[in-house]
Amino acid sequence: MNEPNAPAKPDPRARAARALDVVQRRAPDPHATLMRMALKTGLPLDVLQTLEGIDAEAAARIEDAARDILGLEALPE
Amino acid sequence: MENFGPLRSSIAEHHLRFLADVPTIVHCHHFNLFLDQTIDDALGAEVGLRVRTDAAQESAHVLLSAVNEALGVRAADECLRVARSVFRSMGQGTLEFDVRPEGGEATGAFLHYGFSWREKYGRDIKRRRPADGFAAGFAAAATEVAHGLPLWTLEARERGCVSMRSERCRFEISLRVGNKPAPEKPVDVEATRSVLPAVVDGFADAEIEATTQQLLGFLEGVEADARGLVQAFGVFITRHLAGYHNRVSYAAVELLRESNAPLVPILESLFRESGQVCAFHTFGGILLSPEWEALVGAPDGDVERHVIRCAAIARALGFGRWTVHELEPDARLVLRTPVTYETPYCLVRHGRQASPSSYFLQGAGLAFMELAHRLDWQGAPQLDDALYRRLFSAGAHWKVEQTADTACGDAFCEVVVTRR
Numbered sequence: 157m158n159e160p161n162a163p164a165k166p167d168p169r170a171r172a173a174r175a176l177d178v179v180q181r182r183a184p185d186p187h188a189t190l191m192r193m194a195l196k197t198g199l200p201l202d203v204l205q206t207l208e209g210i211d212a213e214a215a216a217r218i219e220d221a222a223r224d225i226l227g228l229e230a231l232p233e
Numbered sequence: 234m235e236n237f238g239p240l241r242s243s244i245a246e247h248h249l250r251f252l253a254d255v256p257t258i259v260h261c262h263h264f265n266l267f268l269d270q271t272i273d274d275a276l277g278a279e280v281g282l283r284v285r286t287d288a289a290q291e292s293a294h295v296l297l298s299a300v301n302e303a304l305g306v307r308a309a310d311e312c313l314r315v316a317r318s319v320f321r322s323m324g325q326g327t328l329e330f331d332v333r334p335e336g337g338e339a340t341g342a343f344l345h346y347g348f349s350w351r352e353k354y355g356r357d358i359k360r361r362r363p364a365d366g367f368a369a370g371f372a373a374a375a376t377e378v379a380h381g382l383p384l385w386t387l388e389a390r391e392r393g394c395v396s397m398r399s400e401r402c403r404f405e406i407s408l409r410v411g412n413k414p415a416p417e418k419p420v421d422v423e424a425t426r427s428v429l430p431a432v433v434d435g436f437a438d439a440e441i442e443a444t445t446q447q448l449l450g451f452l453e454g455v456e457a458d459a460r461g462l463v464q465a466f467g468v469f470i471t472r473h474l475a476g477y478h479n480r481v482s483y484a485a486v487e488l489l490r491e492s493n494a495p496l497v498p499i500l501e502s503l504f505r506e507s508g509q510v511c512a513f514h515t516f517g518g519i520l521l522s523p524e525w526e527a528l529v530g531a532p533d534g535d536v537e538r539h540v541i542r543c544a545a546i547a548r549a550l551g552f553g554r555w556t557v558h559e560l561e562p563d564a565r566l567v568l569r570t571p572v573t574y575e576t577p578y579c580l581v582r583h584g585r586q587a588s589p590s591s592y593f594l595q596g597a598g599l600a601f602m603e604l605a606h607r608l609d610w611q612g613a614p615q616l617d618d619a620l621y622r623r624l625f626s627a628g629a630h631w632k633v634e635q636t637a638d639t640a641c642g643d644a645f646c647e648v649v650v651t652r653r
Contacts, residue, residue: 182357184353184354184357184358184618185267185506185622186622186626187622187625187626187627187628188503188506191499191502191503191506192270192271192274192503194496194499195271195274195275195489195496195499195500195503196274198493198496200495200496201499224278224361226358227358227359227360227361228359
C-alpha cells in the first residue's frame with residue numbers, strides 16, 4: 157500500500173508500455189527491438205505485444221532491458 | 234608484419250578457407266556487432282561475455298599454436314610478436330602484451346569490436362560494458378601459447394574500452410579461477426573434410442565461379458592498414474575465425490534451450506537478422522564499389538544478375554559453394570549449398586540436428602531478394618544504417634524457410650525465399 161502522501165506508482169502495465177514505447181522509438185534497430193526485449197526479459201513476444209498479465213516484477217524487467225539497450229541510467233519521463 | 238599467405242589454404246570446391254588448417258571466414262563489423270549483441274541479449278551480459286571470451290580463447294589458442302608450429306616459432310617474445318601480427322592481419326586492430334606465464338596486461342588500439350561499435354552506435358548510445366570479448370580471449374590465448382600453457386590456464390577481462398569512451402582498451406590477464414570448459418573435438422580442416430557431402434551445381438554456375446575467382450584475386454590484395462583494421466567496401470572487415478562465430482551461436486542456442494526453450498526461435502530470428510545486416514552492408518558495399526564495377530560491372534537492377542553476383546560474393550568470402558537452384562524474379566529464390574561455414578562445426582561439435590540451423594544462409598538469402606527488389610541500384614543508394622532502418626522498420630517484404638540442411642542429414646542445405 158502506498159504511504160498516504162507518496163505519489164501513486166503507475167500500474168505495471170503502464171510502466172511496461174512506457175518502457176516499450178521509449179525503447180522502440182530510440183533503439184538503433186527498431187525492427188529487431190521487440191525480439192531483443194523478449195530475449196533480455198525472458199518474456200514471450202505475445203506478452204510484450206499485448207502486455208496481458210504483466211505484474212510489477214515483469215514491468216521492472218522490461219524497464220531494465222530498455223535501459224540496457226539504450227545505455228541509460230533512467231528512462232526519460 | 235609476417236606474410237601468412239603460405240599458411241592460407243582452402244577446400245576450393247566448397248569455398249571454405251583456412252589459416253594454418255583453422256577455419257576462417259570474412260565478416261564485417263555490422264555482422265560481428267549484431268551477433269555479439271544477440272548472444273548477450275539471449276544469455277545475459279555476464280554469461281554472454283563468458284561464452285564469447287571462451288569462444289575466442291579456444292579458437293585463438295588452436296590458431297596460434299598451429300601458426301607457431303608452422304613457422305617454427307618457440308620463444309615467448311617471438312610467439313607474442315606472431316600473435317600481434319596474426320591479430321592485425323585478421324583486421325582485429327592492434328594488441329600489445331606485457332605478460333608472464335601467470336598473466337599480466339594487454340592493451341589494444343583500434344580494436345575491431347570496440348572501435349567499430351563506437352563508430353556505429355557511439356553517437357546515439359552510451360555503452361555500459363566493454364565490447365572486446367574477442368580480443369580478451371585472444372589475449373589470454375596468446376599469453377598461454379607463448380608460454381607453452383594449455384588452453385584455459387588463464388583468463389582475460391577487459392578493464393577499459395574505447396566503446397565506453399576510454400582512451401585505450403586494456404585487458405587484465407590472470408590465472409583462471411574455476412570455470413574451465415570441457416575439452417572438445419577440434420574443428421579443423423580434417424574434421425571439416427570428414428563431414429563434407431558431394432558438391433551440387435546450380436543455375437549459371439560457371440558465371441558464378443568466374444566472378445568468384447575475380448573477387449578472390451582482388452581480396453588477396455586487401456590488407457590491414459596502420460591501425461590493424463581492414464576498411465573496405467564501406468565496412469570494417471575481419472578475416473575472422475569461423476570457430477568463434479559458430480561456438481557462440483550454437484552454445485547460445487543450447488543454453489537458451491535449457492533455460493527458456495520457447496525463446497529459441499526468437500534467438501534464431503536474430504541470427505538470421507545478423508546475416509541480413511551483413512548482406513545489406515557487405516554484399517551491397519561490394520556491389521556498389523568502384524573495384525567491383527571495374528571487375529564485373531555496376532549493378533543495374535536486374536534480379537537474376539544480382540542474385541548470381543551475390544552467390545559469387547558468398548563464395549569469395551568463404552561462406553560455402555552457394556548455388557542458385559531456382560530463381561523467379563518477384564516470386565521465388567531457392568539457394569543451395571553442400572555446407573555453409575556453420576555446418577561442419579555444427580556436425581562435429583553438436584552432431585546431427587533435429588531442425589535446420591544454417592542461420593547465415595537463411596538471413597543472407599532473404600536479403601538477396603529484399604535488396605534485389607527494393608533498392609534502386611542504378612541510383613547508387615547510400616547503404617547506411619538509416620536506409621537499412623527505412624527498409625526494414627515496417628517489416629520484411631520476403632520470407633525465408635530452410636527446407637534442407639546437411640546438419641540434419643540432408644544432401645545439401647537449401648533455403649526458399651518467397652514473397653510475404
